[in-house]
Amino acid sequence: MASLLEAIEVSYGYRAPRWVIDGVSFSVEEGEFVGIIGPNGAGKTTLLKLLDGLLEPQQGEIRLKRRAMREMSRREIARQVAILPQEVTFYFNFTSLEIVLQGRAPFLGGLRLEGEKDVEIARNAMDKTGTLQFADLSITELSEGEKQRVLVARALTQQPRLLLLDEPTANLDLNYQVEVMDLVRARSQQEGVAVVMASHDINLAAEYCDRLLLLKEGRVFCQGRPEEVINERVLTQVYECHLLVDRNPLSGSPRITLRSGINQE
Amino acid sequence: MLSLLLLLIAAMVVSVSVGSSEVGFWQALKVLGHSIGLSDNPSPRVAEMIVLHIRLPRVILAALVGAALAVAGGIYQALIRNPLGDPYILGVSSGAVLGSVVGLISGMAGNWLATQIFAFMGAIVAIVIVYQVAKTGGRINTMKLILAGVIVSAFFSGITMFLFSTASGSTITNILFWMMGDLSTQPLSTIWRIAPFVLGIMVLLYLLSGELNLVMVSEENALQLGVNVERMKKGAFVLASLLTGAVVSVSGAIGFIGLIVPNMVRLLWGADLRSHLPLTALSGAGFLVLSDTLARLVLYPTELPVGVITAAFGAPFFIYLLKQKVG
Numbered sequence: 248m249a250s251l252l253e254a255i256e257v258s259y260g261y262r263a264p265r266w267v268i269d270g271v272s273f274s275v276e277e278g279e280f281v282g283i284i285g286p287n288g289a290g291k292t293t294l295l296k297l298l299d300g301l302l303e304p305q306q307g308e309i310r311l312k313r314r315a316m317r318e319m320s321r322r323e324i325a326r327q328v329a330i331l332p333q334e335v336t337f338y339f340n341f342t343s344l345e346i347v348l349q350g351r352a353p354f355l356g357g358l359r360l361e362g363e364k365d366v367e368i369a370r371n372a373m374d375k376t377g378t379l380q381f382a383d384l385s386i387t388e389l390s391e392g393e394k395q396r397v398l399v400a401r402a403l404t405q406q407p408r409l410l411l412l413d414e415p416t417a418n419l420d421l422n423y424q425v426e427v428m429d430l431v432r433a434r435s436q437q438e439g440v441a442v443v444m445a446s447h448d449i450n451l452a453a454e455y456c457d458r459l460l461l462l463k464e465g466r467v468f469c470q471g472r473p474e475e476v477i478n479e480r481v482l483t484q485v486y487e488c489h490l491l492v493d494r495n496p497l498s499g500s501p502r503i504t505l506r507s508g509i510n511q512e
Numbered sequence: 513m514l515s516l517l518l519l520l521i522a523a524m525v526v527s528v529s530v531g532s533s534e535v536g537f538w539q540a541l542k543v544l545g546h547s548i549g550l551s552d553n554p555s556p557r558v559a560e561m562i563v564l565h566i567r568l569p570r571v572i573l574a575a576l577v578g579a580a581l582a583v584a585g586g587i588y589q590a591l592i593r594n595p596l597g598d599p600y601i602l603g604v605s606s607g608a609v610l611g612s613v614v615g616l617i618s619g620m621a622g623n624w625l626a627t628q629i630f631a632f633m634g635a636i637v638a639i640v641i642v643y644q645v646a647k648t649g650g651r652i653n654t655m656k657l658i659l660a661g662v663i664v665s666a667f668f669s670g671i672t673m674f675l676f677s678t679a680s681g682s683t684i685t686n687i688l689f690w691m692m693g694d695l696s697t698q699p700l701s702t703i704w705r706i707a708p709f710v711l712g713i714m715v716l717l718y719l720l721s722g723e724l725n726l727v728m729v730s731e732e733n734a735l736q737l738g739v740n741v742e743r744m745k746k747g748a749f750v751l752a753s754l755l756t757g758a759v760v761s762v763s764g765a766i767g768f769i770g771l772i773v774p775n776m777v778r779l780l781w782g783a784d785l786r787s788h789l790p791l792t793a794l795s796g797a798g799f800l801v802l803s804d805t806l807a808r809l810v811l812y813p814t815e816l817p818v819g820v821i822t823a824a825f826g827a828p829f830f831i832y833l834l835k836q837k838v839g
Binding site: 320 | 590593594595719721722723725726728730733735736738739740778783784
């Protein structure tokens with residue numbers, strides 16, 4: 248069976264030798280949860296934008312269900328791929344429900360007039376992300392964490408086959424981190440939605456992802472199951488700091504702990 | 513929506529019924545009533561002339577221009593994601609003024625289509641310059657946007673002034689009054705010419721409102737949700753500038769309607785353009801009809817250019833928005 252998403256030797260950047268993304272290849276299966284980790288500036292966000300077709304690779308190709316993404320219209324892509332952006336600033340007083348309903352846009356006609364069914368999908372997603380009480384409030388009045396959950400609701404409302412998450416927990420309190428991640432994982436397992444998550448939080452990625460892609464300076468440093476990627480030797484080379492890897496006592500996933508003070512010795 | 517429409521009609525009736533000549537309020541109402549078949553006894557000929565051929569065209573024109581400028585402002589605000597978007601502030605109006613003046617002076621005063629085209633070209637040139645100057649790395653910088661608008665306005669006004677100084681004396685007064693925003697000099701025939709054009713463009717813009725909603729969050733947002741952003745954006749910019757050019761060539765540069773009205777409507781009824789645009793059109797029409805009525809009454813029996821009234825409301829509102837908005 249062909250993969251849902253394939254990236255083949257993808258390079259992207261401003262000019263030739265200085266690629267931001269440099270010859271990256273990997274694939275994502277239906278229902279799989281893949282994490283992209285790596286230091287700041289390694290190209291995590293850029294890679295996600297390439298996977299959503301928001302950026303076009305200068306070299307290589309990205310295929311969605313065997314079709315080259317650069318040959319697909321924006322609308323075709325939007326019906327299958329949703330992205331949760333890292334940060335969105337809102338300038339106008341749309342209500343939260345209006346923002347969530349925008350997730351239905353790829354499926355609607357010219358004026359994007361939503362039907363009852365669409366509103367139901369949106370309200371359902373808001374219910375699950377605990378944002379239904381904000382439905383009629385202006386999005387500009389919400390806190391960063393509340394906005395983030397509204398945007399998660401919107402991504403779910405888009406009912407994608409591939410869900411791209413860019414630092415999904417960056418603005419969330421601990422309880423919502425777990426809630427949002429559990430919700431996404433459930434969608435992935437129950438409905439076969441593939442998830443690709445960029446995160447600087449290695450422990451979170453190790454806990455939720457089936458597979459990890461470790462990026463360093465735009466290249467894939469290594470990829471594999473969390474146990475394969477997360478070990479002291481690899482991480483020390485990529486992050487250039489000392490850390491301890493053991494196991495999360497609850498789930499058994501690999502876990503890192505920073506070692507402080509060692510650099511001064 | 514319906515109540516707003518009724519309010520607009522009421523404002524128009526009141527506006528038709530007051531004025532600086534001796535035809536009184538009730539007399540004017542009688543003329544109106546007679547003309548739409550509500551009453552059988554005809555009014556004196558003079559009263560009929562004044563109401564139907566002087567005041568009524570003016571009020572209809574005010575409604576049309578107000579709606580067009582307000583809608584253009586609403587569209588610019590959506591496109592640049594900034595509540596300060598307004599044809600006047602962005603320099604689009606002065607571009608259209610310059611275009612019209614070029615058209616008028618180069619001897620095409622009688623040719624309304626040529627004047628329209630010149631006005632439109634001026635508007636487009638202005639918005640392209642301002643947009644390019646204010647854009648830094650895909651983002652529109654508010655400070656740069658306002659400065660670019662001011663500079664483009666000043667530059668275009670400078671050229672307009674230069675053209676004046678080379679023009680013959682008799683036309684100058686006329687053009688000057690028109691430049692400050694004037695609704696009084698147009699016959700009904702002008703209105704019938706621009707009305708289908710203005711209404712047509714507003715309908716086209718309305719068809720884009722679903723996609724523009726997505727752009728109001730961010731261009732990437734719209735892209736991600738399946739919109740061909742570049743094409744849609746160009747279309748909307750051109751249509752909004754056409755709209756501005758069309759009305760400016762007739763009424764002059766009336767400021768601040770495109771600023772006040774869409775923002776007020778958004779505060780009162782929300783940002784969704786699918787309801788925002790029609791409400792903005794109705795409110796803009798009403799606002800300019802009332803402003804024009806004031807312009808006729810404040811210094812009775814002399815008249816003010818209506819641009820003076822809208823500026824008196826608009827400038828403080830502009831400062832308020834600027835204070836509210838950071839960045």
